Amino acid sequence: MMRDFAELLDRLVFTPSRNGKLKLMQDYFADAPDPDRGYALAAIVGDLDIPGIKPALLRSLAEERLDPILFRYSYDYVGDLAETISLIWPGEGGQDIPSLHETVQRLQSTSRSDAARVIVDLLDHMPAEARFALLKLVTGGMRIGVSARLAKQALAGFGDKGIIEIEELWHGLKVPYVELFQWLTGEGEKPENATKAPFRPVMLSHALEEADRRSVSLADYDIEWKWDGIRVQAVCEGGIARLYSRTGDDISGAFPDLVAAMDFDAAIDGELLVGRPPHHVGSFSDLQQRLNRKTVSAKVQTDFPVFVRAYDLLQCDGEDLRRLPLELRRSRLDRLIEKLNPTRFDQSEVMQFSSWEEMERARSNPPHAIIEGLMLKDRSTEYIAGRPKGPWFKWKRDPFTVDAVLLYAQRGHGKRSSFYSDYTFGVWDGEPVAGGLVPVGKAYFGFTDEELRLIDKYVRDHTVDRFGPVRAVKATPQEGLVIEVAFEGLARSTRHKSGIAMRFPRISRLRWDKPPAEADTLETLMALLEEVETARRG
Known part of the structure; x- marks a missing residue:
C-alpha cells in the first residue's frame, strides 16, 4: 500500500544508522507484495521514470490551491517540496488509497496534458502520509540517505545472497524486479543476465595509514599516479559498447565519441579524463562539462575530448580475467592497448619506489596538476570486488x-x-x-x-x-x-x-x-x- 511505502520513506529519513536503514528496507521487502516492493526499490535506487509530471507543475498546483505566500514560506521552512505539499494540501483525503503499483502505473501512463488533473485527483483522495510517498515518486528526489548500493546491500541481506551477485545481475533486470524477488525468497531460479556488455562490480582501495607502511613491502606493489577523473568501466562485448560509472550507472550517452572508439571485446577498468593523451590532461572542471548529460553537442565533444587511462583488464575475448593476478592482467592489458585508438585509450604508468621517503617526495610533487596522489597495488592479487584490506591502497596529496x-x-x-x-x-x-x-x-x-x-x-x-x-x-x-x-x-x-x-x-x-x-x-x-x-x- 502507499501508506506502507510512505512509512518506509519517513523512517528511513529519520534513521541515521546504516544498519538501521538496512533493516527497515529488508522488513519492507519481506512484508510488501509483488510488484509493490519492486516499484519501491526502483524509486529508492532512482530507476523509476515518471516523465509526465515535473516539480514546476507541483509548485504551480500548490500555489493555485493555497495562498502563494503561505506556501513559499512553508516551503522555505520545511526545505522539501514533497513534504511541504503533503502537509499543507487542503483536505484530509479518503481512506480508499490505491496500491503503490496501481499509483505508479497510472502516473507512468499519464500524458503531460492530463498530468495536472491526475495529480490533483490523487492528492485530493490521499491522506498526508500517502501524499508524501506519491510526491517523492513524482519528483524522483528521495533524499532519504540511501544510496543505490545500500539498497542492493539490503537486497543481499534480505535474500542471504552476496552483494556481488546482486550487482552482476542488476543491469539485466527490469522494473518491478519480480524475478529478482522470487529468487531472493527461494520461489524461483536465479535470473539470467542476458545483457550484452554487463557491468562488473569494482575493486576499491583503502586510504593508506601510517600503520600500513609497516606491513606493506614496496617490492610487491605496483605504484601508479592517482588521476583526478572519474572511475569507469569501458565494456564492449558482442558488438555492444557501454561505459559505466564506478557504481554501475550507464553513462554512455554523455560520451558517444569515446563509445564509438570502443572496438574491442573486453572490459577495461580505468580513469576517464578530458584531454589528448599522452601529454594533455584537462581539469576535473573540464570533465564536468561532459558529466550528467543524456546527450552532448558536437562542439562540446570537440572542446572537451575524453579518453580512458586504463589500469586493469577484467575480461578479454570472452575470458574472465578477474581470478588472475594483477601482473598477468596488466600483461594482457599491455597487448590490448597497443591495438586501440591512442587518442581514446592509453595505459596508466607503473612505477616502483625503493623507499617511503622517495614515494613521499613524488606524492607531494607530482609531475602534473591533475594528479591527486598515488595508488599502491599488490601485483599478486586477484581482482576482488568490494573493498578488501591490503591489495590496493590510495595515498592522496594533502588538501x-x-x-x-x-x-x-x-x-x-x-x-x-x-x-x-x-x-x-x-x-x-x-x-x-x-x-x-x-x-x-x-x-x-x-x-x-x-x-x-x-x-x-x-x-x-x-x-x-x-x-x-x-x-x-x-x-x-x-x-x-x-x-x-x-x-x-x-x-x-x-x-x-x-x-x-x-x-x-x-x-x-x-x-x-x-x-x-x-x-x-x-x-x-x-x-x-x-x-x-x-x-x-x-
Missing part, C-alpha cells in the same frame, strides 16, 4: 586550505531541513578595508552535529537579508564568521564572479578566534591557480 568568510546560508534537506547547513563563503577581493568579499565556493559537510547547531544559531542571529530560502549573513572586516575550507584543487570558471571554482570544498574547522579582516584574498587563490596551471603546462 589545500584557505580561510574564508561565511556569506550565505540555506536550509538543508531531510533531517537537516530545520538547520541552515549549506554555506556559501568568500574571500576578499583586494584589501579588506577597501575591497569586498566575493564568493569562491559552497560546502555542506565537514562539521560535527554540535558545530552545525552553533553555525545555525550564528546564521539566525546575524542575518542581514533574505533571498527566498537563502539568508545573507553579516560579513565585514570587523564582524563575521571565518571558516577554514579544505579543497582538492582550483580551476578557472566563467560561472563564478571570482573567476575560479574549487574542487571538493569542505569545512575543515571553524575559526571563531579569527577576525574576518584576516581571511585570505582572491589574489592568494589566483596565485595558487597560476601555480597549478603552470605545473599542468609543464
Whole structure:
C-alpha cells in the first residue's frame, strides 16, 4: 500500500544508522507484495521514470490551491517540496488509497496534458502520509540517505545472497524486479543476465595509514599516479559498447565519441579524463562539462575530448580475467592497448619506489596538476570486488586550505531541513578595508552535529537579508564568521564572479578566534591557480 511505502520513506529519513536503514528496507521487502516492493526499490535506487509530471507543475498546483505566500514560506521552512505539499494540501483525503503499483502505473501512463488533473485527483483522495510517498515518486528526489548500493546491500541481506551477485545481475533486470524477488525468497531460479556488455562490480582501495607502511613491502606493489577523473568501466562485448560509472550507472550517452572508439571485446577498468593523451590532461572542471548529460553537442565533444587511462583488464575475448593476478592482467592489458585508438585509450604508468621517503617526495610533487596522489597495488592479487584490506591502497596529496568568510546560508534537506547547513563563503577581493568579499565556493559537510547547531544559531542571529530560502549573513572586516575550507584543487570558471571554482570544498574547522579582516584574498587563490596551471603546462 502507499501508506506502507510512505512509512518506509519517513523512517528511513529519520534513521541515521546504516544498519538501521538496512533493516527497515529488508522488513519492507519481506512484508510488501509483488510488484509493490519492486516499484519501491526502483524509486529508492532512482530507476523509476515518471516523465509526465515535473516539480514546476507541483509548485504551480500548490500555489493555485493555497495562498502563494503561505506556501513559499512553508516551503522555505520545511526545505522539501514533497513534504511541504503533503502537509499543507487542503483536505484530509479518503481512506480508499490505491496500491503503490496501481499509483505508479497510472502516473507512468499519464500524458503531460492530463498530468495536472491526475495529480490533483490523487492528492485530493490521499491522506498526508500517502501524499508524501506519491510526491517523492513524482519528483524522483528521495533524499532519504540511501544510496543505490545500500539498497542492493539490503537486497543481499534480505535474500542471504552476496552483494556481488546482486550487482552482476542488476543491469539485466527490469522494473518491478519480480524475478529478482522470487529468487531472493527461494520461489524461483536465479535470473539470467542476458545483457550484452554487463557491468562488473569494482575493486576499491583503502586510504593508506601510517600503520600500513609497516606491513606493506614496496617490492610487491605496483605504484601508479592517482588521476583526478572519474572511475569507469569501458565494456564492449558482442558488438555492444557501454561505459559505466564506478557504481554501475550507464553513462554512455554523455560520451558517444569515446563509445564509438570502443572496438574491442573486453572490459577495461580505468580513469576517464578530458584531454589528448599522452601529454594533455584537462581539469576535473573540464570533465564536468561532459558529466550528467543524456546527450552532448558536437562542439562540446570537440572542446572537451575524453579518453580512458586504463589500469586493469577484467575480461578479454570472452575470458574472465578477474581470478588472475594483477601482473598477468596488466600483461594482457599491455597487448590490448597497443591495438586501440591512442587518442581514446592509453595505459596508466607503473612505477616502483625503493623507499617511503622517495614515494613521499613524488606524492607531494607530482609531475602534473591533475594528479591527486598515488595508488599502491599488490601485483599478486586477484581482482576482488568490494573493498578488501591490503591489495590496493590510495595515498592522496594533502588538501589545500584557505580561510574564508561565511556569506550565505540555506536550509538543508531531510533531517537537516530545520538547520541552515549549506554555506556559501568568500574571500576578499583586494584589501579588506577597501575591497569586498566575493564568493569562491559552497560546502555542506565537514562539521560535527554540535558545530552545525552553533553555525545555525550564528546564521539566525546575524542575518542581514533574505533571498527566498537563502539568508545573507553579516560579513565585514570587523564582524563575521571565518571558516577554514579544505579543497582538492582550483580551476578557472566563467560561472563564478571570482573567476575560479574549487574542487571538493569542505569545512575543515571553524575559526571563531579569527577576525574576518584576516581571511585570505582572491589574489592568494589566483596565485595558487597560476601555480597549478603552470605545473599542468609543464
